[in-house]
Amino acid sequence: MSTLEIRNLHAQVLPSDESAEPKEILKGVNLTINSGEIHAIMGPNGSGKSTLAYTLGGHPRYEVTAGEVLLDGENILEMEVDERARAGLFLAMQYPTEIPGVSVANFLRSAATAIRGEAPKLREWVKEVRTAQEALAIDPEFSNRSVNEGFSGGEKKRHEVLQLDLLKPKFAIMDETDSGLDVDALRIVSEGINSYKQETEGGILMITHYKRILNYVKPDFIHVFANGQIATTGGAELADKLEADGYDQFIK
Numbered sequence: 001m002s003t004l005e006i007r008n009l010h011a012q013v014l015p016s017d018e019s020a021e022p023k024e025i026l027k028g029v030n031l032t033i034n035s036g037e038i039h040a041i042m043g044p045n046g047s048g049k050s051t052l053a054y055t056l057g058g059h060p061r062y063e064v065t066a067g068e069v070l071l072d073g074e075n076i077l078e079m080e081v082d083e084r085a086r087a088g089l090f091l092a093m094q095y096p097t098e099i100p101g102v103s104v105a106n107f108l109r110s111a112a113t114a115i116r117g118e119a120p121k122l123r124e125w126v127k128e129v130r131t132a133q134e135a136l137a138i139d140p141e142f143s144n145r146s147v148n149e150g151f152s153g154g155e156k157k158r159h160e161v162l163q164l165d166l167l168k169p170k171f172a173i174m175d176e177t178d179s180g181l182d183v184d185a186l187r188i189v190s191e192g193i194n195s196y197k198q199e200t201e202g203g204i205l206m207i208t209h210y211k212r213i214l215n216y217v218k219p220d221f222i223h224v225f226a227n228g229q230i231a232t233t234g235g236a237e238l239a240d241k242l243e244a245d246g247y248d249q250f251i252k
């Protein structure tokens, strides 16, 4: 069993205009995720949800000013981005980067090699990729395309979940994986997330605006995020309350 423990995390965003002052966005986040648990974070626009995801992922624009994040006791904040991935952390972003000239096939194999510490045997790897693609209704031709270049919203999300199923991280942070998906794609992507959870016993932090994906991917906990903190925590039933009454009740 693994544990991801976020303790009193404070972070600021470094503005692109260098004369502007850094702005504190995360104001003391505390959250513990165990293997096999799904935690949803819901909250209003601008409350810092993506900042939390980027900070965990080690994006250079976000600077930690206090706190720690322990993956099985190791502080990942002291690790480079690639070390975090090797330690078992996976980040799926709201706006994934395009990597022109790098095919999906090469990208996935390099990522698997980096994480496993050795190149997967080609024949077995091809089989693994095909099986995972089939489960996500991804055309095999997709492997030849450049990563995220010209991908539709749905293709980007399927590609994320494909990575999840192949790379089998200990913990996955998914930022608005449901945005831009039609009902069929949402169902397929959700099944991919559920199968990752079952087969890998991974822990999931799922950031979402809408309750819809939570009908398919059942959260064990829902956290309401407001003003850079977790304002309240409840079970799956909290989603209905939020949908009916909105976030205002949690914003001080």
Ligand code: ADP
Pocket: 013, 014, 015, 016, 025, 043, 044, 045, 046, 047, 048, 049, 050, 051, 052, 061
């Ligand atoms: P959410 O994902 O909950 O909508 P974000 O984490 O994207 O919220 O944003 C939180 C706050 O941080 C917002 O006020 C946003 O404008 C600011 N912010 C986030 N990233 C940047 C950035 N790269 N440059 C400037 N401000 C940013």
Ligand code: MG
Pocket: 045, 046, 050
């Ligand atoms: Mg937003």
Ligand code: MG
Pocket: 049, 050, 051, 094
């Ligand atoms: Mg966001």
